[in-house]
Amino acid sequence: MKNKTPIIVRKRRKAKHAHHGGTWKIAYADFMTAMMAFFLVMWLLSQSDPNQREQIADYFRVPLKPALAQGNKASLSDSVIPGGGDDLMKREGEVYKTQVDAMRRQQMMESLGKAKKRLQQMIKTDPRMNNFQSNILLPLTNDGLLIQITDSQNRPMFRIGSEIPEPYMNGILQALVPLLNELPNKISLTGHTDSLPYSGGIGGYSNWELSTGRANAVRRVLVNAGLNDERFLRVIGHASYMPLVDAAPDDPRNRRISIFVLSSKKEQTIRDETLQVQPVKEVIEATGIKDAQLKRSGTMPTDLNDK
Numbered sequence: 001m002k003n004k005t006p007i008i009v010r011k012r013r014k015a016k017h018a019h020h021g022g023t024w025k026i027a028y029a030d031f032m033t034a035m036m037a038f039f040l041v042m043w044l045l046s047q048s049d050p051n052q053r054e055q056i057a058d059y060f061r062v063p064l065k066p067a068l069a070q071g072n073k074a075s076l077s078d079s080v081i082p083g084g085g086d087d088l089m090k091r092e093g094e095v096y097k098t099q100v101d102a103m104r105r106q107q108m109m110e111s112l113g114k115a116k117k118r119l120q121q122m123i124k125t126d127p128r129m130n131n132f133q134s135n136i137l138l139p140l141t142n143d144g145l146l147i148q149i150t151d152s153q154n155r156p157m158f159r160i161g162s163e164i165p166e167p168y169m170n171g172i173l174q175a176l177v178p179l180l181n182e183l184p185n186k187i188s189l190t191g192h193t194d195s196l197p198y199s200g201g202i203g204g205y206s207n208w209e210l211s212t213g214r215a216n217a218v219r220r221v222l223v224n225a226g227l228n229d230e231r232f233l234r235v236i237g238h239a240s241y242m243p244l245v246d247a248a249p250d251d252p253r254n255r256r257i258s259i260f261v262l263s264s265k266k267e268q269t270i271r272d273e274t275l276q277v278q279p280v281k282e283v284i285e286a287t288g289i290k291d292a293q294l295k296r297s298g299t300m301p302t303d304l305n306d307k
Contacts, residue, residue, distance in 0.1 A: 051106040058098045112145040128171035143266035151255040163213035177225040186233040188260040191215035195240040195249035212237030
């Protein structure tokens with residue numbers, strides 16, 4: 001027999017990829033969860049009012065680690081109580097104080113909003129006010145409820161060039177007193193004039209005296225009608241230097257009285273304007289600036305005791 005060469009057939013097996021365990025699915029699920037949470041937060045923010053957004057912001061301002069570890073205070077608050085600790089229910093400390101303040105602000109704004117609606121109804125129904133609907137403006141702001149009583153071309157609220165209110169102006173003010181008595185807020189009274197110069201001239205009796213005198217005349221009418229004089233935080237005049245936004249300087253609507261029912265935050269801001277004022281000498285001592293340096297720069301009088 002003839003020698004036959006054996007035929008050898010080699011079969012190669014394809015190597016299989018190692019099983020990865022589906023980790024990509026976990027990563028994808030985490031990504032989708034994060035995106036869903038993100039859009040949920042964005043939706044909640046779009047549906048919440050400013051007070052609710054402030055509460056959410058206050059939550060993220062509290063450092064979590066110091067709060068849970070009862071560590072040192074790590075916030076910008078002026079409170080001496082460190083944030084957090086064992087008080088997980090937030091019944092005390094900075095978190096609770098912030099929440100209470102936010103709730104009080106919200107309640108106060110709701111109260112002022114109700115007062116505005118009642119005033120709007122009174123303007124329509126009270127015979128002392130329903131003929132002057134276009135003369136009474138009621139903007140509700142973050143600083144409080146602003147009641148503005150304005151002049152019109154042929155209907156001034158005060159006698160021309162005088163601090164004496166017209167009889168119908170007295171009626172409007174007297175109608176406001178019962179509602180103002182129901183609110184605990186302090187009141188700021190401001191008088192305004194138009195840009196037309198007063199006949200007395202700049203050096204004499206001017207729009208400054210006229211605007212301040214009219215504001216004080218309104219205070220007297222309100223007090224005589226039953227409003228406690230202690231409710232007034234300030235009575236001031238701005239002359240013609242704060243006209244209405246949509247009015248020309250000589251527009252008669254600029255001749256107005258502003259009765260500002262203040263929010264507690266705005267009231268504190270006004271009080272701080274006085275409390276934070278320091279005499280020049282105390283400021284110099286606090287900053288450590290030498291008198292000689294200020295004299296050379298021309299920013300300080302030669303003798304502080306004479307000024």
